Amino acid sequence: MTIIKKLFEKREITALMFLIFLFLGVSLRNPDFINAQSISTVLKGSVLYIFLAVGMTFVLLTGGIDVSVGAILGISAAISATMIRDGSSVILSVALAITIGLIIGLINGIGVAVVKVPPIIMTLGTLGIIRGIMIIYTNGRWVENLPDSFKMASQASFGPLNVYFLLAVITVILVQLYFSKTKKGKYFAAIGDNIEGSVLVGIPVNKMIIIAYAISGLCASIAGVIFTSQVGFVTSNTGLDIEMVAIAACVLGGVSLSGGIGSVVGASIGAIIMTAINSALIFLKVPSFWNKFIQGLLLIIIVVSDVMIHKCFQEKARKQRLSARSESTKDTVIENDLPEESIFLGGNEQ
């Protein structure tokens, strides 16, 4: 039992194991799935989601949520695509698109931390606003005919790995180091873990929340630029509902929506899983209309088992603790104490 418990405490590992089993299982039916080309297709396709999931992790750790990332992705894709098509320098266009993402993120952060609008409302609001602006900006038309050089950048590879994927991996490693090794990196999870405690140890709670949303916006706009380069055109529906995939990826990778728990490594593995499922279905010759259904089913199974396992352990621990109190009259028994509050429970009904 303790092994199971340990494993579930490291959700990155379970997620990774699931990913490996997915590849192995599918390759039993169709060995082509495990060759270099199909794997690299999956990884390439997941870059977008990895960036979104990294940004989302910052926000989720603080106990918030950001549903505006799809819209931010859309508008920065539209801006960068339009500018590049019209002949602006790639660097300038990308820089502008990313700056806009950052600014939107800042606005979200200020709304949540300073004005105290609940995160879901704040980001739902910006989602609507930005989508509207985007449609006006593109006039509802497709942005296409981008220069080939820009599109080809997405095909470039460094050794066996796609350049963008490499960029994503480096980002994930850097962010992971930031979270685990620096003083401020721990603040995000601390805020989601116990906000009163954070205030007490002098964490600048509002500032860190603003930073989290700003980073989420930044990551979403990077994803937008990558989208433009990979796909080569932008429609008014670009990024629609993609926030749901990003949140699902985080949850799959063990990031708790109640805050305080999770890592970017886990979230990224979750993002790769979401992409891998789509590819796997193709290789299994399952019609693609199953994608969404299977993603949803998987998400529910993982979340439900997660909640039930933690509930079970927590309940057991509680009973043990209470029984220990009443069992004997030794004073020492209280030492196996656990605090009352639910810590593991992913689902407390707030």
Add this chain to the structure above:
Amino acid sequence: MNRLKELKGKWELSLVLFLIIEVLIFGMINPRFFKINVLMNSANDFVTVAIIALFMSLVIIVGGIDISMGSVVGLTSVVMGLLWQELGLNIWIALSIAIAVGALCGAFNGYLVAYIGVQAMVATLGTSFLYAGMSLVIIGFSGISAAEGITGFPDSFRALGHGKPFGIPSSLIIFSTLILIAYIILHKTTYGRRIFLTGINREAAEFSGIKTKLVILSTHVLVGVAAAISGMYITSYLSSSRADHGATLTLSVITAVVLGGTAITGGQGSIIGTALASVIIGLMTLGLQMSGLSTRYVGIGIGILLVVSVAIKSSLGEGNLFSNIKRKLQLGNG
């Protein structure tokens, strides 16, 4: 002094004021806006959102949220279309089964949230994929073109969306009836009281002998039924059954509920508020169209309304995170 009640009263009043100003402004831009027929017909467009929003209020008041309702709209639309076309069922039997499917979808959400203990947001995120996926799978198997959907419904069914008994559009009749039902359920019954009490303090509700799990589950069932009704309406109104009918509803629905004065943290809210907010959003769509502007601006308008209204409310100091924390810290002082 009952500050909260005052605020709530004021809130509904300010919604009414806002509505009047909105009508006046659009009317000045385009006098046709003042025509009673035009105003009444606007219900055709916003009723899909309003039906769900009315019952979503119950879910949010009880302390949850449901973001899977857009998918349920699509799923029920597809289920009904297929039962009618492929299995040759009577259209009204197909419709009843579709509504039962909506209730089941809601019940599954409610089960995950109340009995398993999954966070409402997470659970319904998962089921929104699941239900949308189901409709795609059903369509995929039946070999119908997803873009066109199923069409050619009998006139009796189309009357649901297009009929005008006594000169009143059927959408308005559906809307009014559901307002009345939701109002009675939430504000006049002991069940509605249990919804509020559970939303304010679930533990205390348990200690008062309220079966909170059942209360939470049932609100999800109600919103599932509402989503199904909305799905039936839109299928009839657009005369086609498609999987993506509800795809973009979520933002509007939650905006209507929150703009209507329901606290996203649960425990307070009103049906009248939600109904007023739905009309405000609906008329804004119509007004922008008639002013010659594109409906593309609607999203911007809704987004601003949502954020600004909540910001105003939170700056009035009711139930935001930090005041809650402060209150918690104050508990030590009795």
Add this chain to the structure above:
Amino acid sequence: MSEKKSLIKLKEIYKSFDDNEVLKGVSLELSEGEIVAIIGGNGAGKSTLMKIIMGIYPLDRGEIYIGNENVRMNSTSIALEKGIYLVPQEPLLFPNMTVEENVLIGFSQNKTLLREKLRKLIDHLGWDICLTRKAATLSIAEQQLVEILRGLLREAKILILDEPTSTLTFNEIESFFNLMKDLQTKGIGMLYITHRLTEVFEIATDVVILRDGGITVNGPVANFTKKMLIKGLMPDNVEHEETKFDSEKTDYHKDPVLKLESLSGYGFNNVSFSVYAGEILGLAGVVGSGRTELAEAIFGIGEITGGDVLLKGSSIKNYNTKEIVNMGLNYVPEDRHLNGIFDIADVKLNTTSSILSQISKFFLNRKKEQKITQKYIDDFRIKVTGQDQLLKSLSGGNQQKVVIGRTLSSNPQVIILDEPTRGIDAGARGDVYKIIQELKKLGLAILLISSDFEEIHELADRAQVMYHGTNRIELSKEEISMDTLTQAAFGVQ
């Protein structure tokens, strides 16, 4: 006192919340190596004062000097910078982080150096604590140690300890006091909040009594006796007399209304006793002795693993809360804020919340609700502006009266009161006592759970004492005294 270096000095601190003035000009001083005990009843303003010192609440008026510098405390980081550290009553650790992460969070120095420092500190203190454990797995006592480690590693000069012993066992308290003495010799000043008078004489150098937001006693401990402190805690106009209620004879020949037969569950074991109509049975016990778990299990909320509960002769152990309420048993929960009140609902909604289905089947019956609510407002003299006043704007005492009203509205024959006077002021306490007496006269069977032994002493006709989940001892009215209760509750043979 003047030779020692002053660490912190408060001058005329005022603070109100809404219209409620919590601190009315509090001044006190803490010097190196002093342990100033701050005592006072619930609601006296102790916690508020500490939070002002920590910069969590801004003060309305007054000055704070640290050393000789006038400091504006408007954020916790300032307080931390000035070497002040608060060990809160309920530890505010990060449950998903390890002990080490919890202690080291917020430091900017080199991690390896800090770790070394922490290791040395732990060695020096002689504590046995595993740094890689998650905070979630620690006992409350261990969590408190981690909090103190945090403060020490920050080289805090001023430690604020908010009722640290309330959750500790005897042995733990002893080692905790040794630690405090050790810190004292190092020149650290401590503000020690407590409500246990014996501890004041054991550990403190000075004592301050806060009452209704003002200071009534202030000086070296040696200048005071226990009696003088008790007098300082009492309201001016009330002489400290044991309010003896004339105890009417309970008829013990009738069948008991509530009977526990070797009831066992999680946190309590093999508990048997009976409660008779028209009597108050006191159930004394310290926090963690299993009293609340027992009460919740009877009420259909906790799990029962063995034995039986009989209400008027029939078993209720397989019924849910709603059914139990309808059968004639109701419960006033221990934690009012968590389990008792609906804070953003009004008085009426609160009063009728447990009898909704009794008032009407389907539709609300507002007239009936108003009638019932008004009855309790009048009977209990609940101070409200109207039935539609929100609960969160009532004082603790009035909130508690509403909760008791709600419990009674279901017409129970048995009522379980769990810490009914926790967190309410002296006046309201008297009112609640009167209500309890009235209920007894009406012939209700009352199970009064309390860790306030004076309360049991004052009210109960008989008492059961819980210790480690079992009722060890039954005391008759004559046998009930502070001594007998304390001894039994702490397991002294």
